[in-house]
Structures are given as structure tokens and as C-alpha cells.
Amino acid sequence: MKIFTNPQAKLKSKYGQYQIAVLGNVVAVSAEGIADTDAIARYGSDMMEVVSQFNGHRWAFLGFLHGSALLTKGGEIELQKSIEWRVSKGMVLGAIVTGETTIAAMVNAQFSRIYERAGVELGVFSNEDAAMAWLAEKGFRAS
Numbered sequence: 001m002k003i004f005t006n007p008q009a010k011l012k013s014k015y016g017q018y019q020i021a022v023l024g025n026v027v028a029v030s031a032e033g034i035a036d037t038d039a040i041a042r043y044g045s046d047m048m049e050v051v052s053q054f055n056g057h058r059w060a061f062l063g064f065l066h067g068s069a070l071l072t073k074g075g076e077i078e079l080q081k082s083i084e085w086r087v088s089k090g091m092v093l094g095a096i097v098t099g100e101t102t103i104a105a106m107v108n109a110q111f112s113r114i115y116e117r118a119g120v121e122l123g124v125f126s127n128e129d130a131a132m133a134w135l136a137e138k139g140f141r142a143s
Contacts, residue, residue, distance in 0.1 A: 037074035
């Protein structure tokens, strides 16, 4: 994940289930494992802190999902709230890379449903380069 190895990236939170990096106008998250309500609430709190630096300006989300990377029912509800809050704070686009998930179709369905409910376009990709190229086409650069 190039964004996480870039020395310019600002890294936040290493709880084991996720890491957050900010570079340019992209917020990237690397996540793995099954996430329940508490895990997503902790993650949502970290995202609030990270997102505040954009001061309402447009930004995009880039997620790297690994392993099972599923949400429990409560986790999905909590993430839905977090996504809706992010939209109110300038998030206009999302991309996820599911190439390292063991159950990509389920992960894709879950995240597509969440983003659709929030009214945010979501691109789903099997590799980082394709996701980064798509974000760049939309005006978002991790640089």
C-alpha cells in the first residue's frame, strides 16, 4: 500500500484492526478482520479527528480490505452513521480495494449498500493502482 509507505503521509491509529493515513486530499484506511459495533465506534472516533483537518473541503476515501473484513450487523449500522457524518464533512467519493479479502463478493455487497444509502459514489477495485488512477481521474490525489 503505497500511501502507507509514503513519508509525507500522516498516520493515525494502529489498533491492529485498522490504520489510517492521510495524504493530499485522500484518507486511506487499511482494515482487516470482522468489525463489530465497538470496533467501528472506535474507528469512527479516530476518523472524526482525522477528517476535521479538511475543514469541510472535498476529500475522498480509499479503503484497503484484508482477510475476512466483514462487518457485524451492529458494525454495519455504526459504519453507516460514520459514512453519513463524513459526507457532511466533505467526503464526496469512496474507493475500496478488495483484492486481499477472502470473501470479496460479500464485502463488496456490504460496502456498496452502505455507500448507496449515504448517496456517495463507490468504486470497487481489485488492486491499488486501479483505485488510485480512478481517484485521480475524479480529482483526488494522494500526493
